[in-house]
Amino acid sequence: MRLAEALTARADLQRRVEQLRARITANARYQEGEEPAEDASALLVEAEEALEALRGLIGRINATNARLDLGVDGTMTDALAARDVLRWKHSVLADAAAAASGTAGFRQMRSELRQLSALPVAPLRVRADETARELRELDNRIQQANWTHDLEE
Known part of the structure; x- marks a missing residue:
């Protein structure tokens, strides 16, 4: 199997x-x-x-x-741990970019204070995209190994 x-x-x-x-x-x-x-x-x-x-x-x-040795990714256990961490990292970066881009510079009324971004949105989105790419590539290697290796008895 x-x-x-x-x-x-x-x-x-x-x-x-x-x-x-x-x-x-x-x-x-x-x-x-x-x-x-x-x-x-x-x-x-x-x-x-x-x-x-x-x-x-x-x-x-x-x-x-x-x-199961996956070469540069270490064992399958190492690769699964790395995939989990990449998922979390992507989530953190994407959520940070979304929160920072929210209502930056927008005022409803003159008496309200402006909301400013504490984080640089564009670089965060670039990092989120790079992390998503890494995650996809690692997941592809994991899936390939799943279909090419037998289960140990």
Whole structure:
């Protein structure tokens, strides 16, 4: 199984557990004289089995990521950490540029004070764009590795 297939299977298992959680919650109590739509105990057993399968799959994915060498990006684990940080950095830069560009220099009435930007908007946007490009390139390398490497046993 390719790493990308394992990631898809993990997402499917996570969705399944969430669906089971909702069904268990909906059937955990019922009104006297009626029967629940589903057996909450059986659903709980099914959820525990899915969670155990998820634990095993996550362990294999993590082991693969720790050993998978992506060259200049380090291991897959290193690349995933770098991608997370790039996402945060892009968000901070884009939000800062948006906030700084807000109402700079605009007055509604003569008696109001002008709002001035504390940050240089254009350079912030350039840095945000560069960070977005870095993020896209790294994400492409991660996705390529996901589809070209097998999951460890």
